[in-house]
Amino acid sequence: NARSLDDVVADELQRLLNNKNAVEVARKNNPKAQFGTNHKFALMTETEFANYVKGSFQQGNSTLRSLPQADLSSNAIKQAATIDWTTGSCMPPVRDQGQCGSCWAFSATGSSEMGHCLVTGQLLVLSEQQVTSCSTNGGSQGCNGGYENYGIDYVAQTGLCLDSAWPYTSGSSGQTGSCNNNCAKKKLSIGNSVSVSGEDALATVLNTQPVSVSVEAGNSVWQNYQGGVVTQCPGAQSDHAVIAVGYDAQSYKVRNSWGASWGESGYIRLERGVGGVGMCNVVADVSYPQLGPTPSTPKPSSPTPKPSSPTPKPSSPTPKPSPSTPTPSPSKSTPKPKTTTPKPTTPAPQPGCGSCYGCYYPDGDECLSDWTQDDCNYYGDLYGTIWCGN
Structure with missing residues (x-):
């Protein structure tokens, strides 16, 4: 037993040493960011961490993942110099997906929650467990990975239970769990997902709402990130779904699902303006729910008009980051909103x-x-x- 314990200690020390070496490389390649080993992934090898991240994300099936691309080129949107949705009232606390490959479900649920709140002014804490266990749209497989865009479609079409009625348990069990339909589902003021790509498109949509994005995160940079702006990402393939919540002149701000102890209180900043698919692929696959109209208070005086292209403007003010900017409208190829009325x-x-x-x-x-x-x-x-x- 003593020798076995010695072996364990020796193994952990070697892992920590290897990770410290990876931190030094990350610091050299990312002089604007900070890295360290004081985190829950510190004793994982790079391979183990990469497998942990990739387990959340369905890869290799572009047909299932593909969506009609919205054309934002005709929208005369004046982009704000900076956007930060985390400073508003529609940003729930950062969550932790735990030992389940459910990043796609957290990304879809989060962007849907935030979109609904921007329309209604009501921030609901919704059930990621329901999306993890029940959404099989496009081949999503619960803890074995899925697609955030199809997760958004599921939320828009089905509605979600509150987290208090169906709390998240897959993070500790590592199991997808059965689809329990007994709790009361709330219809949200959002429609089906819209897909865009590119730096300008991401910035344009961020002037309206937070959005789901896929990134390349299964590497030592994300594993050991503590703060600052990432300017170099090793690897080339997206393997993780997160939520973009803002930008400034230098970077995009991204919300992760690894808990508030990781990174900058659960967030990471990725260099902006690098072209192509963006830093860590952040602009390659952008998905977001269409926003429904804002309900009147205290009750609707008339039903919401039938959806048309472009989507009708809300009838009462929608919370926006400062400064406020107009809402981009999806193109005519965008699916008709599925939920529009409270x-x-x-x-x-x-x-x-x-x-x-x-x-x-x-x-x-x-x-x-x-x-x-x-x-x-x-x-x-x-x-x-x-x-x-x-």
Whole structure:
């Protein structure tokens, strides 16, 4: 036993020494960033860390991953000098995916949460476990990796339970878990995912909302990152899904899912303006949910207009980073938003149509007397609304 313990200690010391050497290389290649070994990945070899990261991300199937690219070239968007969504009220705490390859689910859930909050002003803490266990869109496989863009589509089409109703357990178990549909799902004010790529496109969309991005992270730079701006990324293949939350003149700010003790309180900054696919591939695959209209207060005075191209502007102010900038509209090839209307709030006196002589919303047992028959029928497939008028 003593020898076995000695072997373990010797192995860990060798691992730490190797990682310290990797830190020195990272410092030399990234003079604007800081690196160290005081983190939870310090005793992993580079190969072990790369395998840990790549386990979250489906690779090698561009057909499944491909989405229609939105054309933002016609949008006369004046880009702000700096954007930082983390300073606003729509940024939940950084989370930790743990021992499950669910970065794609965290990226999809996070960008959907933030998008919904920007529309409604309501920050919901939603269930990454539901996305991990239930979203099989495009071949996603829970803890064995998936696609953040298809995760966004799942959230938009299905809705999500609150994290309090279905908490995340895969991080400790390492298992995808079964798809439990018993908790109440909340429909979000977002639509299906939109895909763009390139430095200018990423900056343009970031003027509207945080976005899901794929990056090359299974390397010693990300393993040992502690702060500053990364200016060199070893390797060439994207293997991790995260969320871009802002930029300044020098860098993009990216939110990770490895907990708040990693990096800059859970964030990393990647050099901006390098061209091509960007630093660590950050501009190669950008996905984000279309934003639905802002609900009126205290209740909608009329139903949301049918989606058209471009997407209608919200009817009341949407929280924006400072400075505020116009919202880019997806091109006509962008899928029509799947969710656009919040739950109505006028209660119906009894189940069924009862004395509701307008548009009845069965799931909430609520009556929308000011909705037209045409609008009520239009949203019937999405919300189950029924026309009870003459």
